[in-house]
Amino acid sequence: MTERYDLIVLGGGAAGLTAALYGARAHLKTLIIDTGTPGGQMNLTYKVANYPGVLEASGADIVMTMRRQAESFGARLLSHAEVAEVALTGAEKSVVVEDEGTFVAPAIILAPGAMPRTLGLGSEARFQGRGISYCATCDGDFFTDQDIAVIGGGNSALEEAVSLTKFASSVTIIHEFDHFQAQPWAVEQAKKNPKIRFLMEQTVKDFEGEESLTAVISEHKRTGEVTRTPVSGVFLFIGYVPNTGWLREKIDINERGEILTDESMKTSVAGVFAAGDARQKRYRQVTTAVSDGAIAAIAASEYVASLAA
Amino acid sequence: MLNTNLQHIESVEQYEQLIASGAKVAVVCGRMGPMCVPVYSVMDALKSNYPDVNFYDMDFDTAVAMQTIRRLPETNGFMGLPFTVYYKDGGVVAATSSIQNKKQVKEILDGRLSP
Numbered sequence: 428m429t430e431r432y433d434l435i436v437l438g439g440g441a442a443g444l445t446a447a448l449y450g451a452r453a454h455l456k457t458l459i460i461d462t463g464t465p466g467g468q469m470n471l472t473y474k475v476a477n478y479p480g481v482l483e484a485s486g487a488d489i490v491m492t493m494r495r496q497a498e499s500f501g502a503r504l505l506s507h508a509e510v511a512e513v514a515l516t517g518a519e520k521s522v523v524v525e526d527e528g529t530f531v532a533p534a535i536i537l538a539p540g541a542m543p544r545t546l547g548l549g550s551e552a553r554f555q556g557r558g559i560s561y562c563a564t565c566d567g568d569f570f571t572d573q574d575i576a577v578i579g580g581g582n583s584a585l586e587e588a589v590s591l592t593k594f595a596s597s598v599t600i601i602h603e604f605d606h607f608q609a610q611p612w613a614v615e616q617a618k619k620n621p622k623i624r625f626l627m628e629q630t631v632k633d634f635e636g637e638e639s640l641t642a643v644i645s646e647h648k649r650t651g652e653v654t655r656t657p658v659s660g661v662f663l664f665i666g667y668v669p670n671t672g673w674l675r676e677k678i679d680i681n682e683r684g685e686i687l688t689d690e691s692m693k694t695s696v697a698g699v700f701a702a703g704d705a706r707q708k709r710y711r712q713v714t715t716a717v718s719d720g721a722i723a724a725i726a727a728s729e730y731v732a733s734l735a736a
Numbered sequence: 737m738l739n740t741n742l743q744h745i746e747s748v749e750q751y752e753q754l755i756a757s758g759a760k761v762a763v764v765c766g767r768m769g770p771m772c773v774p775v776y777s778v779m780d781a782l783k784s785n786y787p788d789v790n791f792y793d794m795d796f797d798t799a800v801a802m803q804t805i806r807r808l809p810e811t812n813g814f815m816g817l818p819f820t821v822y823y824k825d826g827g828v829v830a831a832t833s834s835i836q837n838k839k840q841v842k843e844i845l846d847g848r849l850s851p
Contacts, residue, residue: 463837464777471770488774507781507838524791556816556833566834569815638813660815 428528432458433731435522435530435722437513439466439504441713443702444493446536446727451500451730458496458530459504460522467540468667468704469713473564478713479577515677515699516657518667533725533734534698537674537686538720539665541563541704541711542698546578550634551663558640559661563587567594570579570660576601576643578631579664585613587664592622601626601645626654634661657706669705681707692723698729739768740776751804753827754790757795760826760849762841765794765805766818771835775818786845795831824849 434450436443439461450457462472472486497506505527505567512523520535543561545551551559560566567590575595577588580602586609587667588598600617605628607614629645632653636642638694643656654707669684679695685707702719704711738745743765745751748772754761754801764779766772777790794801805811808828811819816834822844829848832840 464774470773473770485768486770487768509838518813557813558815560816560834562771565771566815567766639815676818686745714761 430458430528432530434458434534434727435460435520435532436502436536436538437510438467438539438540438703438705439465439494439506440538440703440716441469441490441493441718442540442720442723443467443536444490444670444723445717446538446700446702447504447651447720448493448497448500448538449721449724450728451473451497451502453478455728455731457497457502458532459502460508460510460512460530461504461506464729465494465506466502466598468542470560471543472713473562473715480704481537486528486713489584489731496685510664511675513673515696522700522735534700535725535729536692536720536727537573537678537694537699537701537705538657538703538716538723539670539674539705541669544666544668545663545675546631546665548631548633550559554634554636554640554661556683558636558659559634559663560662563591563603563662566660566662567591569606570595572596573659574599574650574657575660575662576658577655577664578602578643578661578665580604580607581664581666585617588623588664589620590618591662595622595660599658600624600625601629601631601643601656603629603648626656627652637729667704667711671705683707690722692719693703693726698727698730700730738766738776738794738795739824741780742776742791745792745794745800745804746798748800748803748832751794754792756826759823760789761792761823762820762823762845763792763794763805763823764818764820765801768795769817771816772800772818775820775836775841778836778841781827781838782841786849789845789849792807823847 433455438460447459469486509525514521521531576599628648633644686701700723702723703716761806810831814833
């Protein structure tokens with residue numbers, strides 16, 4: 428079965444939902460296809476305090492409102508979709524979703540977002556939920572009065588390390604460089620916390636344990652010295668990778684996997700636009716994702732109108 | 737009570753009756769947090785495809801959770817929310833800790849909970 432739309436949005440995070448809201452409000456028959464839970468990384472944010480117009484709310488609550496807004500203007504949402512095929516060339520773009528059918532539209536907005544970067548070690552997957560975590564607010568209290576480590580050197584890593592000292596008896600920050608990427612205020616907060624110590628210029632080699640995690644093994648990048656840090660918990664905050672592996676042969680992306688666009692969010696393929704964290708840009712915030720989504724939808728709307736002219 | 741579209745388990749009696757019935761049951765025990773919300777959503781999305789499975793949630797910070805799922809041998813050593821436990825014929829057939837995606841949940845539903 429093939430269903431026709433004016434606009435398909437691939438991805439239901441902040442960028443995708445905003446694009447759908449703008450598309451639907453411009454009277455484009457709009458479909459959002461999300462391969463997971465709508466909301467993307469916003470679902471992973473406990474508290475958002477810098478979204479204009481909202482004093483403070485959970486990421487999930489803001490997402491729910493965005494979703495309702497998009498649907499109120501007529502956008503349809505397919506969540507947890509198993510996308511089998513995406514064709515971006517030609518006048519009609521198509522998306523095949525298992526058990527749902529084929530969806531076609533003259534314009535498509537790619538908003539696949541990004542996912543937390545992992546170290547890629549086999550032992551990392553083995554200890555997920557058994558000592559390895561990606562959410563300090565969710566799992567911090569499991570490590571009350573225990574020694575833990577935080578891997579990373581950006582704002583998230585340092586802020587969460589400080590936050591975890593409320594529970595843990597000690598927090599070792601393990602970082603790959605000799606300096607932090609985090610802002611100076613975050614570094615200062617971490618450095619003045621007596622429960623935090625630092626292991627710099629480290630490559631994490633392995634995680635040890637039986638049923639649960641017991642240690643992190645790391646190696647100094649210059650000297651090769653191996654350090655075994657006994658911990659019962661490790662929190663990873665080592666950035667994000669764009670969900671664009673499947674786009675490599677379809678549109679222009681850079682060496683980091685980010686989609687290349689112009690300022691109106693047009694990609695290298697006519698009728699294909701991109702928005703959000705998967706796009707090449709310097710700053711990634713909810714507000715910048717929302718901005719991308721709005722621009723992409725307006726540009727897509729103009730593109731669709733130009734086809735009819 | 738958790739704000740999800742799943743049925744809620746709110747008492748030990750309800751839990752015990754459900755499991756003792758021998759029915760196929762999936763219980764997501766968590767909070768309204770970033771790692772839990774996606775798992776409730778996955779279960780909600782799968783409900784219609786698995787009419788023979790009863791999908792429930794349970795608030796992690798309640799007495800019922802302390803007296804049931806949090807005391808199971810199968811969740812001993814879990815240190816990531818949510819705890820998701822699958823039952824069949826009155827016993828635990830699988831348990832996972834932390835966030836799970838649709839594919840991971842389907843593998844258990846199709847493998848461990850299938851006839």
